[in-house]
Amino acid sequence: MTLITTPENPAPPGATVAMLTTEDGVALRVARWSAVGASCGTVAVLPGRAEFIEKYFETIEELLERRFDVVAMDWRGQGLSQRQLRDRRKGHIDDFDIYQSDLTALAESVLNPFCSKPWFALGHSTAGAILIAQARAGHSPFARIVMTSPMIAIARLRFKKLSELLVEGLDILGFGSAYIPGGGGKSIFLRPFPDNRLTSDERRYRRTANIVRAAPELALGDPTISWANAAFHLMQQFEDADYPRRTLTPILVIAGGADRVVETSAVENFASRLKAGRVITLPYAKHEILMERDQFRTQFWAAFDNFIPGVEDRFTQSLAAAMNAPRRKPRFPWPWQKAKT
Numbered sequence: 001m002t003l004i005t006t007p008e009n010p011a012p013p014g015a016t017v018a019m020l021t022t023e024d025g026v027a028l029r030v031a032r033w034s035a036v037g038a039s040c041g042t043v044a045v046l047p048g049r050a051e052f053i054e055k056y057f058e059t060i061e062e063l064l065e066r067r068f069d070v071v072a073m074d075w076r077g078q079g080l081s082q083r084q085l086r087d088r089r090k091g092h093i094d095d096f097d098i099y100q101s102d103l104t105a106l107a108e109s110v111l112n113p114f115c116s117k118p119w120f121a122l123g124h125s126t127a128g129a130i131l132i133a134q135a136r137a138g139h140s141p142f143a144r145i146v147m148t149s150p151m152i153a154i155a156r157l158r159f160k161k162l163s164e165l166l167v168e169g170l171d172i173l174g175f176g177s178a179y180i181p182g183g184g185g186k187s188i189f190l191r192p193f194p195d196n197r198l199t200s201d202e203r204r205y206r207r208t209a210n211i212v213r214a215a216p217e218l219a220l221g222d223p224t225i226s227w228a229n230a231a232f233h234l235m236q237q238f239e240d241a242d243y244p245r246r247t248l249t250p251i252l253v254i255a256g257g258a259d260r261v262v263e264t265s266a267v268e269n270f271a272s273r274l275k276a277g278r279v280i281t282l283p284y285a286k287h288e289i290l291m292e293r294d295q296f297r298t299q300f301w302a303a304f305d306n307f308i309p310g311v312e313d314r315f316t317q318s319l320a321a322a323m324n325a326p327r328r329k330p331r332f333p334w335p336w337q338k339a340k341t
Contacts, residue, residue, distance in 0.1 A: 003031060004054050004215040008207050011054070012061045012070075020109040022101045027082040029053065029074045030110055033060060035067045040309050042115035044106065044142070045072040048125030048151075048288075050091055050188060050220040052079035054211050058204075059122075059290050062301070069116055073106055075099060075127070078220050085177055089185035089221035092177060096234045099130045100139070107141045118143040120308050124290065125262065126151050128253075129234055135249040144308050146252045148289040148300070149259055151231065152238050153266035164236075167229045176226030183222030187212050190219075197260040198288045208291065238266075244273040251277040252307045254300055256285035256292075278307075 003011045016032045031053050043063050045056050053072040063070050074081040076099070077092055084092040093099070111119055121142040123131045128150025134140045157163060167180065179185075188198070189208045199205050212219045223231070237243055253271040255264050264281060271279035280303050282289065285296040 004211065004218065005057075006207075006210050006214050009054065009057055009211055011057055012064055020105050022076070022105040024098075024101055026076045026101070028076060028102055028105060029080040030106065031072050032110060032114060033064055033070045035064055035069050037067060039069050039116040040067045041118040041120060041143075042069040042071060042111065043308070044111070044119065044121045045070060046121060046123040046127035046131065047072075047075070047079070048123075048127055048149075049223065050078055051124070052211075052218045054215075054218065055208055056290070063122075066305070068120075071106070071110055071115060073102070076102055079218055085224075087185070088217070089219070090177065090179065091220045091223040091227055093227045093230050094176070096130065096133065096230045100134055100137075103130070103134055103141075111141060118309060121145045121147075122304075123147045123150070125149050125287070126231075129231075129238075132238075132244075132247065132251070133234065135251065136243060136247045138248070140249045142249060144250045144252070146254070146304055146308060148254045149256055149262050149287050150253060150267060150270075151235065151262055152270045153235055153263040155260050155263045157263075164232045167225050167232065170225045171229040176224060176229070178225055179222050180225055180228050185221035187219040187221060197286065199286050199291045199293075200258075200284075201291060201293045204291045238270055241273065244270055244277070245275055247274055248276055250307075252303060253277060253279040254289055254303060255279060255281040256287055256289055256296075257281050257283040258285060259287045261287040 003015055003017055005011050012033055014033055018030055019027045020030055021027055045060060045063070047053070047056060052074055056072060060070050060072060076082060077084040119142050121131055123145065124147070128147035129152070131140070131145050131147060132150065135145065170176070189212050193202050193205050196205060251271070251274055253267060255267045257264060268279055268281060271277050282296050282299050285292050289296055289300055
């Protein structure tokens with residue numbers, strides 16, 4: 001198992017590439033780099049939907065320069081990890097909870113045995129939503145999380161409820177493995193640059209397109225109906241105002257003011273309710289902030305460097321301790337209460 005390089009996108013030297021297996025038997029591709037000299041900890045780079053490790057070589061190099069060890073993973077069903085359907089172009093999942101098995105395997109097989117602490121995560125879009133769900137459940141192994149354009153709500157979805165009902169109905173009827181209506185197998189990264197909704201940086205956009213052309217096996221088309229249905233179900237949970245309030249892992253959210261993939265206002269609203277979170281919106285930046293122009297990436301790295309590595313917030317520590325403390329039994333229970341034995 002190797003990493004795929006192109007002249008304009010060389011792999012950072014020193015990578016260790018391996019396949020790990022999840023508890024449900026899915027093979028995932030993982031790459032690991034060690035910083036030169038004393039490490040400041042480990043950053044897990046987790047791509048968005050349809051992405052792959054190679055797309056983040058530039059970001060990985062910048063993390064290594066900051067003396068972080070780095071781990072990057074292809075989620076199940078994309079990159080060079082095991083695909084979920086015979087048609088490799090279909091981005092498919094039945095339930096977003098399944099992605100938690102990927103994170104568990106990453107922690108048990110890579111982070112625990114090989115990576116220096118503290119552990120941090122850097123997730124984009126769909127990865128951001130998966131990391132939020134893990135943190136909300138209290139299972140996150142990461143001391144802090146940075147996420148760009150997390151998938152909290154889909155942008156400019158005119159008939160949201162109708163769309164949700166449509167994909168759920170089609171899923172129930174057995175069409176879950178079909179592309180979403182109007183979808184197909186062409187990679188989103190091969191669209192003409194003027195038509196793209198991802199970045200305003202043409203050089204970085206064409207760099208990604210050239211990776212896909214050099215290695216078509218990395219590419220992924222549109223999601224399936226089941227994937228869309230599972231994504232809607234997760235985003236519906238995010239609509240609960242109480243959901244972010246019990247998410248205790250410190251999280252930095254970077255949103256794009258010109259994002260046309262996820263709804264920026266929904267991201268800002270969600271992040272503003274996080275107990276230990278903060279949100280920064282970069283005006284005029286599109287969805288893929290790490291693939292954007294240098295003026296936006298400079299702002300991203302300034303925020304990142306101010307947040308990671310960070311000293312654990314006393315507020316977060318005391319809040320976590322309070323929520324995890326065992327409840328005392330009432331000394332004198334009311335007559336209708338039964339004391340637990």
